[in-house]
Structure formats: structure tokens, C-alpha cells
Amino acid sequence: MDLTPFFFVGVVIVLAFILGGMSIRIIRPFEKGLVERLGRYQRTLGSGLNLIVPFFDTVQKVDMREIVLDVPPQLVITKDNVGVEVDCIIYCQVTDPVRSRYEISNYIMASTKLAQTNLRNVIGEMELDQSLSSRDLINSQLRDVLDTATDKWGVKVNRVEIQRIDPPVDITEAMSRQMKAEREKRAAILEAEGLKQAAITKAEGYRQSAILEAEGQAEAVRKRADAEKYRQIAVAEGEAQAIGNVFTAIHAGKPDNELITLKYLEMLPKLAEGSANKLFLPYEASGIISALAAMVEGIKTDKTAVPKA
Incomplete structure (x- = not known):
């Protein structure tokens, strides 16, 4: 029995499975696939099952999720010539997979270096006190600069957060002494205000007590006067009635x-x-x-x- 036809059928089936496997690409939900045909960009694949031309097409996957870039600490000189150590975190994500692949070779390293440079520029325009109290302003300015610069790479900077701004040790000690003196000053002011308020409250209490006592005495005098008036009226009415009775009795007795x-x-x-x-x-x-x-x-x-x- 000749087995040659079966052999060719088996070879065809195997080749069909191999070609089918090479033609299928699965893209996950957070990825995009860039199809290159003979070294030239062809199209972008979405998530799910996709078919390509084997041996001619290659697929480059791009992660579309937001990533966190940790900018290494660096020494920055403020406007008043104080050296501070600063580092920050960048939250960014790819919005255009084609440009992030073909416009720049490594957008992660480029974003990190760009953040370091602009961080020196932003803080270099501020004095130490302003830089320590204006983190939100620094974050906003740095985000705007980075977002504008990375837009042509197909990358969007969502947020920038300053982690720490550390002045030199001598500056930190001086600031600590200043804050301690300020707290002691506020404590003394609050204590003086408390004593002042207590004295005012005490004086107000004495004043109110004197007013109430005077009102009580006035009311007592008024009550006594009313009682004396009532007594005199009653006595006068009694005397008048007695005189009337005497007068009536005299005239009645003739x-x-x-x-x-x-x-x-x-x-x-x-x-x-x-x-x-x-x-x-x-x-x-x-x-x-x-x-x-x-x-x-x-x-x-x-x-x-x-x-x-």
C-alpha cells in the first residue's frame, strides 16, 4: 500500500497549524499592537484576537496603562543660593502608541531626564521659603512643562508629585529654632490674651454685680416708699372715716x-x-x-x- 498521499496530507495539516499559529496574535485589554510589514508600519491592533500575515508581519506591543516614574534625588540651588535636595514622582501614560514607538526610542528615560531639568528650573526661580510652602505650585508648573514636552511623543503626564525638599542641616536647625521662637511668641501672646480676657470678664462681672445690687436697692426703696405711701393713705382714710363718724354722731346727738x-x-x-x-x-x-x-x-x-x- 502506497503511504505517500497520507504523508503529504499530514505535512499540509502540520503546515496549516503552524501558519495558523503564526497568523494569530492576542492583544490584552491594556495593550495596543503595532503591525509592521517588511519594516514598515501597517496598522494598529486592538485588544482581542487578531490575524496577521505570517513571515511578513511583525507585532510590537505597547502598554497603555499609567506608569509611575521615580525621578532620582538631585541637588537644586534656590533663588537665594541655598542648596536643597529634591526628588519627585511622575504619573504618565501612553496616549498614542504609534508616536511613542516611532518618535522616541525610550520615552521613560527621556521623561525622567526632562523632569530633572525642569525641576531645577522651577525651583531655581523660587526662594527657599517659597519652595518649601509652594509644593502645589511646583507640581502644577512641572506637570504643565512635562505634558507639553511629551505630547509629541504620544505620552501624557497626568500628575507630578514632589516627594521631599530637604534643606542643608544648618538651615534645618535654624528653621527649627525660628519655629520654636515663633511658637513661644504665639504662646506668650495667647497667654496675655487669656489674662486680658479674664480681667475683662472679671471686671464685667463686678460691673454687672454692682448694677444688679443698685437695681435691687432701688427696687427695695421703691417697695418701701410704696408701703409707706399705702400706710399713710390707709391712716388718712381711717382718720377721715373716724372724723366722719364723730361728725355724724355729734350731729345725730344734737x-x-x-x-x-x-x-x-x-x-x-x-x-x-x-x-x-x-x-x-x-x-x-x-x-x-x-x-x-x-x-x-x-x-x-x-x-x-x-x-x-
Whole structure:
């Protein structure tokens, strides 16, 4: 039996599998594939299963994820001639795989060197105090410069972060002493403000206490005056009522001159009380005295007219 046809069929199948394997390229989701045919850029492959021409096409994969570049520390001279050691981190990613492949040979190293150069330029235009307190400004300026420079490479700089800015040891010690003196100054100011506020509060308390005490005394005087006024009104009303009652009783009893004269005589001892050696009688008393004399004369007459036994 001739096995030659089977042999050729087997060879064809093997070659078909080999060619099929060489024609298939799998691109992961975070990658792009650059197809080069005989050394010339042909097209860009997306993620998934892709077919190429074996032996003629080659595929260069480009990672599209964001990467982190650590810029090595370097000595930078500030505007006021102070040497500081600075390093930073760059977050960047490829946006155009074609340009990142064909416009520059190594965009990672180029971005790092560019960051070092521009970091010296940015901080060199600032004084030490400004550079220590303006990290956000440095990050923003450096990001803008790097993003503009790397745009033609198909690379985008998303963020730049300054890790540390270390002044020399003597400058650090001087700054530490300055901060300590500033803290002590603030503490003294706060203590003085506290004492001042306490004195003000104490004085305000005394003032409020004096005001309340004065108001209390005024209220007490007002209450006493009101009570005395009420007492006098009540006494006057009582006396008026008593006089009215006496007046009514006198007029109701219809007294004669002898009764009035007798009551007047009863009042004379009370009128004579006191240390005065003179006694003034009203003009109306002359009529009462005349009535008294007539009364006495009548009594004498009655006694003379009585017959002896």
C-alpha cells in the first residue's frame, strides 16, 4: 500500500497549524499592537484576537496603562543660593502608541531626564521659603512643562508629585529654632490674651454685680416708699372715716352748748401739755367761756334760792 498521499496530507495539516499559529496574535485589554510589514508600519491592533500575515508581519506591543516614574534625588540651588535636595514622582501614560514607538526610542528615560531639568528650573526661580510652602505650585508648573514636552511623543503626564525638599542641616536647625521662637511668641501672646480676657470678664462681672445690687436697692426703696405711701393713705382714710363718724354722731346727738362747753373743758388739760409757757386759744373759745360763766352764775343762783331747813 502506497503511504505517500497520507504523508503529504499530514505535512499540509502540520503546515496549516503552524501558519495558523503564526497568523494569530492576542492583544490584552491594556495593550495596543503595532503591525509592521517588511519594516514598515501597517496598522494598529486592538485588544482581542487578531490575524496577521505570517513571515511578513511583525507585532510590537505597547502598554497603555499609567506608569509611575521615580525621578532620582538631585541637588537644586534656590533663588537665594541655598542648596536643597529634591526628588519627585511622575504619573504618565501612553496616549498614542504609534508616536511613542516611532518618535522616541525610550520615552521613560527621556521623561525622567526632562523632569530633572525642569525641576531645577522651577525651583531655581523660587526662594527657599517659597519652595518649601509652594509644593502645589511646583507640581502644577512641572506637570504643565512635562505634558507639553511629551505630547509629541504620544505620552501624557497626568500628575507630578514632589516627594521631599530637604534643606542643608544648618538651615534645618535654624528653621527649627525660628519655629520654636515663633511658637513661644504665639504662646506668650495667647497667654496675655487669656489674662486680658479674664480681667475683662472679671471686671464685667463686678460691673454687672454692682448694677444688679443698685437695681435691687432701688427696687427695695421703691417697695418701701410704696408701703409707706399705702400706710399713710390707709391712716388718712381711717382718720377721715373716724372724723366722719364723730361728725355724724355729734350731729345725730344734737348737743347743746353746755355739753360742748364740758367737752372743751375736758380738752384743755391736753392743750396745756408741753413745755410752752404760752397757750393760744381760738377766737371761738370766747363764746364758750361766756357760756361757761353763765353756767357758773346759774349754778350760784340755784344754790341761793334753795331754802334753809
